[in-house]
Amino acid sequence: MAKIMRYILRLLWLVPLLGLVACGDDFALSTKYYYVKPENKAWLVNDSLVGVPYAMVDNNGITYNFTGVRTSHDFSEGMSGFLFIPTRKSYRENYYSTSVSNYGTSFSMYLYASYTNNNDDDIHLYLTGISIHCTLKSREVTYFGCDENNVEWTQTEENTTTKVLVNVDKLNSLTVQNQTYNEVLHCYLKDPIGVIKPNQCTDLYYAKGIGLIKYTLKNSIVFERVTN
């Protein structure tokens, strides 16, 4: 009997451990918040433009009326652990805005705080089934997605014939439909392997504080933002 009692006492240390595990997602040894840098928030759509419909006209004179512009601000949760015990909980600040045209074209932009770089943040752009993620300051492409799975892509191999070339530039200004926009992010694709469809975009221009101002489809149709 004494042996059994001693054995039970030896296992008592498991009680607090199991307690920690049982606490699950609500418990972590440390918590960290990742915030979007204040200067990068200027890339979000201006408050005065939130909810304001905008129009884009293509080179055939057909107008796409975008609306439903909405923004959200949130923190996405992350967790790391050791032996099923949560050791670190993280909260990543993110902003989101989206708009949909009367023809069903959807444009979304996400601005995420960077996990890895204290001086940079990540911007995600989504249009016509094409997704491009890049860092805002260094403009390093971190993700490219299209309708096909596992497409190989590169940012550096300019003359590639086996991958999609994805690149991002920052233009000081761009004039679209007689309106000049300052600080414009230009994402562009070259598709030697034919994974991008004719009705998907190969060029996308996003102006700081304004949003989508221009895009070109693979079939050479160009859409430009018009101001009233």
Place this chain on the structure above:
Amino acid sequence: MKKILILPIMATILCGCPICKPTEVIDVGPIPDSLYSIVPYQNDSVYQLVHSNGYVVDFIAKRSTEQSFSWNECGCSPNYTYYRNITSLVSDYPPINIQLSIEKYDSIHSVFTMAAQNSGFGYLPVDTFFTASNGDSMLINNRYYKDVFVLRNDNTYNASILFADSLYYNKQHGLLKLFMHNGENYAIYP
């Protein structure tokens, strides 16, 4: 205690579905040609509409008939097999998907519906809509069309992204003109 248990059981039996024998399935019969002719589009044919700024859009028509079933939960009334004929006019650019649907519910009641993205043009009773009133004559792209009906968008779900707010339609030519919310339009290509 037993009484307390019996009470909810009795209530369930009394208020629940009455016990009926499985009922027959009534086939309302195929859609007659007189109804098919409301939609003049042929399967796999190409139709053209011209945008108000001059661009001509090609639409491919797909047309098929499918069976639908009404389902009576308690089985106390007959189930019906009825038919729906759906015509889709689809363009690649600009991306437009117009659906025209004819449904025959029984020997009297049939419905015609038209929809484009975010825009619906109602359940129109075929038996009265196309016969009780005569359409007007319309001049569209320098050509006269007879028996033209005006259909208005009845979808108010999200007015800000509505595609079209009204259209002209006749049984001979189908969609004659589609009026967009932004003032642009698509008209039949002469």
